[in-house]
Amino acid sequence: MTRRVLLGTGAAVVVSAGALAAAGLTHRLDDVAEAVGIEPTPLPDPEDSRILRRASKATAALLASLEATAAAHPDLALADLEVIGREQLTALGGTTAATDVAAPPADQGAALTALEDAYGLAATQRATDAGEAFSPALVRVLASMSAGHVQTARQLRRLR
Amino acid sequence: MTPTDALQAWLALEHEAVWLYPVLGARFDDLVERATTSFEAHRDTRDAVLARLRALDAEPVSAQLSYDMGALTTAAEARAAARTLEAGITAACLTLTGATEDDARAYAIRNLTKAALAEMTWGAPPRAFPGLP
Structure with a gap:
């Protein structure tokens, strides 16, 4: 499964201004994204x-x-x-x-x-x-x- | 923001520093040495940033005749103005780091560090993330 993050949700991984945590959640977020029909944004x-x-x-x-x-x-x-x-x-x-x-x-x-x-x-x-x-x-x-x-x-x- | 835009924003602040430090040195005997060192450093940096912009075929922003830095009637106000300006330069250099690559990014990082130390020279405490909001 491609490593992805959800942007624009409460579970987002925000790579800015000192909020870089939770990269380890990305696999689980992939599943959530697909379940709710949101298009995830790939990690850079x-x-x-x-x-x-x-x-x-x-x-x-x-x-x-x-x-x-x-x-x-x-x-x-x-x-x-x-x-x-x-x-x-x-x-x-x-x-x-x-x-x-x-x-x-x-x-x-x-x-x-x-x-x-x-x-x-x-x-x-x-x-x-x-x-x-x-x-x-x-x-x-x-x-x-x-x-x-x-x-x-x-x-x-x-x-x- | 393009690298040119980021350099122009930084240059505008270097112009301001080249204006400010002679004023501080002239008004406060206790600050003469520090202001002189800061002036010389910012004059050299201003010239270097000007050269980088010209190498990009950009027209560098001009210096203003004067700047509104507050009252500057006490040494404490003078130090605060210097801290504010250096913090602005730190932020401008940090913006440039993300807008550039390779040697230009390395140059921005070196100057970011210089500005962060200059903040402390004028009395600012250390921070976790200098230049970030």
Whole structure:
């Protein structure tokens, strides 16, 4: 069965403005579409789905690292950055539930440096993803996330 | 939106930045260094965007004689005006990313990042999705 999404319904997968979740529902939505006689709209490109999954997995790992650092160093002001990380992960439809990350360094400065490096790497990866994506909406979301990661990295540097 | 339209929208904001930062530097001693750095960066970017539009055989939008950026009577108002302008440039660059491919898209992404950092330079907090509504 072709991968399709329903557009213009309450079950739509909206690939824009941070609402990229639920790609996994598309097979079930195909069946619903055919049952009710609605013409589904094809997903733009299979490669975009792969890029989205990769970005979601990487973002989950990044957020898990941030949360682990916040737990290990509760005096660091990381709460706002955690909110940002959760917003990004939610937009990609990901979860940190099955994400294992290494324990952060016991030294606070080293922990911040490790996080900053991780965000810098993630920014580069999402920029690369944005360069490769097909859908203009996905390009924009990934490019925006990359810029957001760069901002977070700068904020982490300020905390050192 | 076509790539040319997106570049024109971005250029209009770069014209505005080239006008704004000398005003801020002239009015507020505490902001001179930051405003000077921002002016030089935006002047270079404006020239680069102008060149890209001319390479597309487009007539670049012109700068206005002046811009309404609010009162600008306090340093806080000046910083807020700069943040608003940089956020607008972030959004314009983000629009361009989705309207272009290959090297032009990479150029837009690089400048999106620059603008997102410029927002923070003028006091904005980090965001999850800079440039998106």
